[in-house]
Amino acid sequence: MSNVIEINDYSWKYVNTRTPAIEGINLTVEEGNFVGIIGPNGAGKTTLAYSIDGLIPGQYNGIKKGTVEVFGTEVEDYAKGELQQLVGVVFSDPEAQFTAMTVEDELVFGMENIGLTLPEIQERLDWVTELTELSHLLMKPPYEISGGQKQRVALAAVLAMRPKILVLDEPTSMLDPVSRGRIFEVLAKLKAEENNTIIVIEHSLENLIPLADQMVLMADGSILLQDETQAFFQQSKLLLDKGLYPPGAMHFFHELKMKNYYQGKYPLTVAEGIDLLREIKGS
């Protein structure tokens, strides 16, 4: 597999802050990987996401050191609007991302921007509305749909542009558990059916962990830990020290391990946790 993102000794300092938001990070992402990025607020996660999509340095003022290469080309070297066809971003506030007066206009906007023809737009519109279950909402204006639905529209609008890399910056932080689950259902379908590279920044690990191939822990502008999901969470102590609480089942087994009642791997889901419990109790 080839690397779609290569970040080397990258630092970024916004003009109006004293300390850099990101300092000396190295990160490579392979094509088709699903990467979860976690870390406390202020760790530089959003800055990293913006750097991959070219919003940094395009939309913000600051000082950049090192390189951020997407598909082998430095982000600044892409023409305006070109990188956005390769990398799509979904932000956390469903309210501020909805810019048009109907769901359909919103979905079509991005496709028109990249110069697609009518038949192409029609085809992708059908595909994306089915994937995100939005068909019944197409004619609705933004004030008639819920926050969860708006967020699915934001995701669909980005997907319709068929970016090879998808970056989601806390896409579900303002949603209720049901709406949150539906966003992750869409991501699961994408992972299963398409060859997108997906990067998700999230606080809520319950939905993220079953999907992620790789996990990255950020704190104070640096990457502290990067590994395959299973191996990553074997470092639960480090995570807890950074104030990141693993989901209940995993946390429970971590506590058992600390008390020497358990030696094996941590469960990623409730189902795995139950199987492990049965084994322990049975033995």
Add this chain to the structure above:
Amino acid sequence: MNKTLLGYVPNESPIYAVHPFVKLFFLLIVSLFPMFVTAPDWNIGLMFVIIIFMWISRVNMKTLKIYVPVAISMGTIIFISYTVLGGTHPEFELLARVWGINFYWERVRDALVVYFRILPMIFTMVFFLSTSRERDIIVAMRSVKVPFVITYVFAMALRSAGMVLEDFQIVRQAEQARGFDPTGKSLPYKIRQYVMYMIPLFALSLRRSEEFTNALVARGYAFTGEFSKVKRADYILTHYSYKYFDYIFIALIGIAFIALLIFRYGFGYFLVEQSWLMRILHGAVS
């Protein structure tokens, strides 16, 4: 009934079959009619015609009551500026003298003429707003080849207006939750309340505008450079097509306007001197 940012529109209406451009054309042309008509009789007639159109389009007449205060306050302003603030005119016919203020027939007549010219214009506007959803307006603009940037900025303005209205509701409640009670307070106190609203509304827009811009960039929208020149497919317009009756309506509106001009300038119709309504009123007051 559906709420739009500009008013209420019916759920179902025969007028939705009409192309949005026809509605825009109606608004632009018919609101010109009163400019050429001074006799209030005809302008009142036009108002009735528009009310019939509204009834056919199943506009909920109850929602129109929000425009009543506007109509009343406007009438008052016009009447006062023509009479109380109208000055002294010895050549005019004096109807009454109250507290040293002269009420002349000609001034009263002119006030009525102006008022009944403005009212039908407002009626056409209300008719348009209560039969057009936001998208219809944007489609109408695009179908007359208004540049995409302008229509999109217009759509975004509507969108942000909606957000500000929502925020405004919450901010008002938040102020009440802090014990702010304007009932029975002085006017300066009430004015201060509106000044206080501005701070959170401004803070919210500042925070949102950043994400708003980012969202636009993320959708591949380029304000400048090569990608800002792509040919847009204008997919939304494919939902709308002109039908035979659209052409008929456009023709009817056009013919009505030309006929109006011919009758006005060719035959001297629609003048205030010919208004029997004014004649009756004059007889009653003098």
Add this chain to the structure above:
Amino acid sequence: MTEKAPYIQVIDLDFEYPDGTQALKEINLEIVKGEFIALIGQNGSGKTTLSKCLNGLYKPTAGDIIVDGLNTKKSSIVQMVKRVGYVFQNPDHQLFNSNCWDEIAYGPRNIQLSDEEVKERVEEAIQVVGLPKIYHSEHPFFLSKGLRQRVAIASILALRPHVIIVDEPTTGQDMKQSLEIMDFLQDLNDKHGHTIIIITHDMPIVGIYARRVIAMAQARIMADGPTGEVFTQTEVLEKTFLAPPQITQLAQADPDLGFNPGTLTVEDMVGQFLEMMGRRE
């Protein structure tokens, strides 16, 4: 246990928005002093509307709400804010002043307290939320979200309401920040005797902190009771489109394993596990 008189009584409450949306139906509820309640439910289930009814921002369409003997329909804004405080979800909606001190003083000034009393209340509120002195003259806009939320809570505290309702205190916060805010609310509950109501989607937080859960769906209350009990009513919870926290799911998954189905925290679960192992040895 002695039966305490309820501080808030909600009787056959219906609420309809001006556009005709029925937001609350047949709500009956009693809240006693000193409770710590989580109001849960999907977006649009009526949680926020109900809490705005409790502090008189919305007046019932039908039914009554009695707070501390006062009917919200007949009470003034000032009477209500002294009893039930409501902290909005987004701090940006509720910060009106150009520095934090004035912000906290805004409420007390609105209810026309004397300058000394305003000062006393502000100092007290600042101390309770632990806002460092360097921020007192800062513009709230430039503070972090966590600090802005503290200022928002302090400005409600300064009105000294008995009940404090906080709408989604942990949204957008990482776990460490969430626990800090919640520990602080728990202190208000334990040490200062305030009744706390949180509106939240965060089930692990509900498990750790709330002693009572009110679950809403489609404008109605679907379940109301001690947290552990409500979390065992899985069928009812499904109707509200909610699931108990993962640790509770783990405890409930296989009854043969012998865990308490009302388990709420990891510590509790570990404790049960240790006890079982001890018994086996």
